Amino acid sequence: MLDTHCHLAHLPPAACNAFIAAAGRAGVHGFIAAATRPADWAALAQLAQAHPNVHVAIGIHPWFHGEDGSDARAAMPSRLGDAIAIGECGLDGRPEHGPLERQQATLAWQLDLAALRGLPVILHGVRATEPLLAMLGDRPGLAGVIHGFSGSVETASRFLRLGFRIGLGPLLLNPRARRIRECVARLPEDAWLLETDAPAPGERDADPGLLARVARAVAALRGTTVERVAAASDANAMQLFHLEDIR
Ligand SMILES: [Zn+2]
Numbered sequence: 001m002l003d004t005h006c007h008l009a010h011l012p013p014a015a016c017n018a019f020i021a022a023a024g025r026a027g028v029h030g031f032i033a034a035a036t037r038p039a040d041w042a043a044l045a046q047l048a049q050a051h052p053n054v055h056v057a058i059g060i061h062p063w064f065h066g067e068d069g070s071d072a073r074a075a076m077p078s079r080l081g082d083a084i085a086i087g088e089c090g091l092d093g094r095p096e097h098g099p100l101e102r103q104q105a106t107l108a109w110q111l112d113l114a115a116l117r118g119l120p121v122i123l124h125g126v127r128a129t130e131p132l133l134a135m136l137g138d139r140p141g142l143a144g145v146i147h148g149f150s151g152s153v154e155t156a157s158r159f160l161r162l163g164f165r166i167g168l169g170p171l172l173l174n175p176r177a178r179r180i181r182e183c184v185a186r187l188p189e190d191a192w193l194l195e196t197d198a199p200a201p202g203e204r205d206a207d208p209g210l211l212a213r214v215a216r217a218v219a220a221l222r223g224t225t226v227e228r229v230a231a232a233s234d235a236n237a238m239q240l241f242h243l244e245d246i247r
Contacts (some may be wrong), residue, residue, distance in 0.1 A: 001027050001230040003211045004237045005088075005122065005147045005167055005195035008033040008054065009043040015205055019198075020051060022208035027230075029053060032241065034088040034122050034147075036061035038072045041079045048082055055243065057085035057122050062092045065106040073109060077117075084241045086114040087122025088147065091132050100131060111139055120144040120240050123164070129155060136162045143240060145193050153183040160191055165236055169195045170210060172217045184221045193240070194218065194233040 003023065008016050008031060020031070034057040035044055044056040058080055060068050080086075089110045091103050114121045121144030125132045129151065136142060136159075146159045147167035156166050166187060171177050184192070194214050198206035212226075215233070219226045237243065 001194065001211060001215065002030040002032065002234050002237050002243075003028050003196050003198075004032045004145065004193040004233070004241075005169065006031055006033055006198050006206075007036065007040075008047055009035065009040040010199055010203075011206065012204055016047070019206050019208055020054070023211070026208045026212055028208070028211050030243075031055065032057060032084065032122075032237070034085075035059050036088055037064040037067050038075070039067075041075075045079070045081055055084045055241065056082070057087040058083040059085075059087040059089040059110055059122070060106055061088045062090050062103040062106065062124060063097050065098060065103045068106040068109075076110075077113065080117065080119070083119070084243065085120045085122050085144070086110050086117075087144070088124050089121065090124030091126075091128035091135075092124060093127030093131075100128060103128075104131065104135065107135060111135065111142060114144075115139055115142055122147055124148070133158055133162070136164065145240065147193075147195060148197055149183075150177070150180050151183065152179055153186045156183055156187060156191065160188075165190075165240055166192050167195045168192050168214060168218055169197050170214060172214060172221070181221055184218055189232045190236055192218070192233060193237050194230065 030053045032055050047054045048056045089107050123146045143163040145165045145167045148169045149166045196210045215226050215229050219229045
């Protein structure tokens with residue numbers, strides 16, 4: 001099973017190695033590790049070198065749009081290396097994350113770079129669904145995932161029509177997250193990717209059993225087996241990220 005969205009560069013190196021090994025014992029045999037800021041890029045390249053089952057995405061998260069200087073913009077194309085996606089990038093409409101216009105500028109050039117390179121995009125979208133859908137609608141042909149999705153099945157369908165898949169993470173484990181739990185029950189099988197988004201911001205450790213719990217929750221909500229849910233997620237991820245081999 002592939003963890004399609006995590007932040008391995010945020011773990012201290014020893015904890016990261018221990019997490020990869022422990023998650024492997026819990027059935028997670030591949031990881032897509034996304035950047036949040038330029039300071040992550042070199043660490044991710046090293047992780048991908050050290051671990052053949054760690055695939056990386058390079059980008060600037062909307063919380064760090066202030067780090068979108070001309071240096072970062074100029075450097076990013078040459079830092080893509082073996083990156084399988086651009087991300088994590090996106091929009092966050094909560095006021096503490098700064099003006100949406102500034103975030104949109106940071107996202108726009110990353111989407112354009114993804115289109116130029118033919119790479120999928122890993123998106124963060126919180127309280128900014130309409131502006132995000134508008135930016136994707138302006139760029140037909142992009143593909144990617146809207147990660148940590150919390151919306152309705154109607155909103156999910158709009159992302160799916162634009163070529164984006166739906167990232168399902170630990171929010172599902174909360175019985176009060178009714179809207180997304182209802183959405184999961186109604187999504188088509190080619191729609192979702194399983195993810196942990198681990199470690200949580202500020203944490204220096206992560207739970208190696210978390211992805212299996214997310215998979216069990218999706219299976220329970222859909223009345224199917226964990227094996228079927230995991231196989232669908234892996235197949236969807238392989239297709240989206242052009243991965244030949246997930247072990
Ligand atoms: Zn993330």
